Amino acid sequence: MTEWTLEGKTVLITGATGGIGLAAAVAMARQGAHLVLVGRNQTRGLDAISEIRRRAGSDRAEFLRADFSSLAEVRRLALVLVAEDRPLHVLVNNAGTMNTSRKLTIDGFEEMFAVNHLAHFLLTRLLLPRLQACAPSRIVHVASNAHSFCKEIRWHDLSHEREFSAFPAYGHSKLANILFSNELARRLRGTGVTSNALHPGAVATGIGSNNGIAGRVVPLLLKPFFRSPARGAATTIYLASAAEVDGVTGKYFYDSQPVDPKPWALDTNAAGRLWVTSERLLGDLLAP
Numbered sequence: 001m002t003e004w005t006l007e008g009k010t011v012l013i014t015g016a017t018g019g020i021g022l023a024a025a026v027a028m029a030r031q032g033a034h035l036v037l038v039g040r041n042q043t044r045g046l047d048a049i050s051e052i053r054r055r056a057g058s059d060r061a062e063f064l065r066a067d068f069s070s071l072a073e074v075r076r077l078a079l080v081l082v083a084e085d086r087p088l089h090v091l092v093n094n095a096g097t098m099n100t101s102r103k104l105t106i107d108g109f110e111e112m113f114a115v116n117h118l119a120h121f122l123l124t125r126l127l128l129p130r131l132q133a134c135a136p137s138r139i140v141h142v143a144s145n146a147h148s149f150c151k152e153i154r155w156h157d158l159s160h161e162r163e164f165s166a167f168p169a170y171g172h173s174k175l176a177n178i179l180f181s182n183e184l185a186r187r188l189r190g191t192g193v194t195s196n197a198l199h200p201g202a203v204a205t206g207i208g209s210n211n212g213i214a215g216r217v218v219p220l221l222l223k224p225f226f227r228s229p230a231r232g233a234a235t236t237i238y239l240a241s242a243a244e245v246d247g248v249t250g251k252y253f254y255d256s257q258p259v260d261p262k263p264w265a266l267d268t269n270a271a272g273r274l275w276v277t278s279e280r281l282l283g284d285l286l287a288p
């Protein structure tokens, strides 16, 4: 088998219009990948394509629009890629949102749980046939050490109706990312498709800037202490591109090293239950 590189491979990155996703896209374009950038805003998507052309000298990037707060839009996006038999070697589940107040999506789910977890569960499941057809292939989940703020999935209150607290609710969605990555790794063993999650560090990006004036001012104050998006993207790039992680699956990485997440993120019962619960919530949307 030839050594893994990104040259000529197709990489789909969600939330690639800014922050960590765009920085990862630029780096992977430099390594010769064909990029499918996904985001909710057409203008920002086209700006991202221009930035990749300017910084990486690559025209092998395209933008596809889908708002992950709508499960129907995620399904539409995935079905287009499947219908066109698109190659897919790396899926980077990166799009994320952080809200300081409780918001519901058009589908009635708490927005962080819906965008950060459910939408990516749906996208991944629908794209699995493409990843399997292109195996060896990789799924990379941009999770967070914020999973330490939330010790378990709120099985009886997934949308935080009874109680909402911003950091635990964000941590809840990021705990779901790690549990999903681990369950996926277990289910995909032997298929040539790997699944790993990561913490990018504290990174100066646009996350949280949708939360009024505080959401814009606090990041500015913290910026000097945070990593640049390029540095924050390093572990994503490593998991997508490094030959040495060929076949490595079901791990959690920080600074390109496998590390242990909190013990509750390694709970296999919770991971299995989240899989089944997500399937139940998504119902017919999962149909191929």
Ligand SMILES: NC(=O)c1ccc[n+]([C@@H]2O[C@H](COP(=O)([O-])OP(=O)(O)OC[C@H]3O[C@@H](n4cnc5c(N)ncnc54)[C@H](OP(=O)(O)O)[C@@H]3O)[C@@H](O)[C@H]2O)c1
Pocket (backbone or CB within 6 Å): 014, 015, 016, 017, 018, 019, 020, 021, 038, 039, 040, 041, 044, 066, 067, 068, 069, 093, 094, 095, 096, 097, 115, 142, 143, 144, 145, 199, 200, 201, 202, 203, 204, 205, 206, 207, 208
């Ligand atoms: N920054 C950190 O310190 C940090 C730490 C740990 C983990 N993370 C994780 O890193 C990932 C990337 O975040 P970031 O820090 O790079 O933040 P960011 O700069 O805000 O980028 C987030 C990306 O997700 C997209 N997005 C948000 N809501 C969306 C929706 N409803 N539909 C489609 N796309 C949507 C954004 O699109 P728009 O351009 O339209 O807003 C943007 O492209 C997230 O999963 C986050 O949880 C970040």
